[in-house]
Amino acid sequence: MKETIQILQENLGQSLWETFEMVLISGVIGIVLGTLIGLILYYYSNRLFSPRPVVNAVVGFIINAIRSLPFLILMVVLIPFAKLLAGDPYTPMGGAVSLTVAAVPFFARIAESAFAEIDQGIIEAARSTGANFWLIFQEVLFPEALPSLIRGIVLTIISLIGYSAMVGTIGAGGIGNLAIQFGYNRYDTGVLISVIVILVIIVQIIQWIGDWLAVHYTRG
Amino acid sequence: MSQIEITNVSVKFEQKNRTIDAVKDVSLKIEDGEIYGIVGLSGAGKSTLVRTINGLQKPTQGTVMVNGVDITKANKKTLAASRKKIGFIFQNFNLINNRTIGQNIAFALSAGGYPEKKQPEKIIELLSMVGLQDRKDNYPGQLSGGQKQRVGIARALANDPDILLCDEATSALDLETAEEIITILKDINERLHITIVFITHQLEVAKNLFDRVAVMENGEIVEQTTAYKLFADPKSNMAKRLVNRFLDEQLPDEVKYRLRDQPGVILTLKYQGDDSLDPVITEISGRTGVSISILQGRIEYIHSNAIGVLAVFITGGQNAISKAVQLFTEKVDMVEEVSR
DSSP states (O other), X not given: OHHHHHHHHHHHHHHHHXXXXXXXXXXXXXXXXXXXXXXXXXXXXXXXXOOOHHHHHHHHHHHHHHHTSXXXXXXXXXXXXXXXXXXXXXXXXXXXXXXXXXXXXXXXXXXXXXXXXSOHXXXXXXXXXXXXXXXXXXXXXXXXXXXXXXXXXXXXXXXXXHHHHHHIIIIIOSXXXXXXXXXXXXXXXXXXXXXXXXXXXXXXXXXXHHHXXXXXXSOO | OOSEEEEEEEEEEEOSSOEEEEEEEEEEEEOTTOEEEEEOOTTSSHHHHHHHHTTSSOOSEEEEEEXXXXXXXXXXXXXXXXXXXXXXXXXXXXXXXXXXHHHHHHHHHHHTTOOGGGHHHHHHHHHHHTTOGGGTTSOGGGSOHHHHHHHHHHHHTTTOOSEEEEESTTTTSOHHHHXXXXXXXXXXXXXXXXXXXXXXSOHHHHHHHOSEEEEEETTEEEEEEEHHHHHHSOOSHHHHHHHHHHHTOSOOHHHXXXXXXXXSEEEEEXXXXXXXSHHHHHHHHHHHOOXXXXXXXXXXXXXXXXXXXXXXXXXXXXXXXXXXXXXXXXXXXXXXXXXX
């Protein structure tokens, strides 16, 4: 018990920070790039914008290809790439590389379906005002898709926290690494349980905030 | 030159194994400042046709000229400029749900390049026109259907259009609310001199609103006429069908059942003007000796012109009845024997 508390005191803060770093970097890039790619997929498939089946098929294929790899394999395959980008692949920055590569196509599909859910009639009304695409994006697509996007962001962040534990096992750090190193390898059940409890709390809080925001941005 | 000139327009939709001819070789001219109705059953191609006017639908063939601009050949910029001057009102309102009423209108204003600073004032002005100036900060979900449509009208008027396209604008509303919307549209047409193209499957809309009307069936225009003539003297089968349904000349089955065993004929008579038919009935009855009882009767006013519809039951001798029917045919605009 004493030992458990000591381990947690020495490592928990650092591990949480590393997880936060990985999830933040991959989450932000994943959501921004994913939204952009989702928008491209939507734009080139909607008959009211500019249907280009070929562009859509090519982008869609690349996304599916990345998404069809199990994360563990994607992570291993990307080690050289992480080295190139982050210098040392066995750091939170290195870990963030593979997490980002997984997050982008994941969120792209979420964003695409969030846009596709918008009533075609609303898009038609927007088009008939003569508005350009940027204005339609800002004032129609974005607010109408926002609740779905928020739910997708929650889903993505929670998945990334889970994946970050996997990245941790190959040495990128984070809270998952803490659980494996001390809880599993050194048989300290206390550490393992503490990590589980902390993860459950974090995920719950994120879900609550996300649900609240999604409801808040769904107006009357 | 007319404000809207649709010439030989066809729209085909290619589907997997077949081609659907939504609009077939339609030509129409709509004049500046008139209220033009396009009526027909759903699926007749009305929505597709009206969308060719603002380029939401590209015709497969033909040209669409609006204010001298060929919409079918316009580039992006010209098309956007034309669209700003063509308001569009939809059956399902199509407001941005997660934006306030004010923001919905601001969007249309921004689309038309209206300076942001002056927008709040213009938004109030537009909402006042439809009586919703105090709902600026509400979201669409907080309004009733009729109120949403009024916002739809305010949005469509944002960029001072000279044409308003209405796609079944009253079909999702109850009759009373539909009347309200029609009154607003009529008022807009009169005060702002905006041309209105209104498509609907509801003929009751036509009787108060339209100046001229086209009847569509299976992608074709089968009749072009004035609103009054459509009701008084429909020529095409589709027009007759629509008008008959509206005038409800069909006698209830109960009435026919009640008369099943009695010898005689049932006639429906349609006549223009609001004179009573009493003298005619009395005269014919007196001259032929038949007895005539009135089963059903009503008068509809189309732009203050009356159309009367009467169903009568004639009994008497065979020859007397034939003579009576012949006399009615001479004195009344339309006589139809109702099969029993």
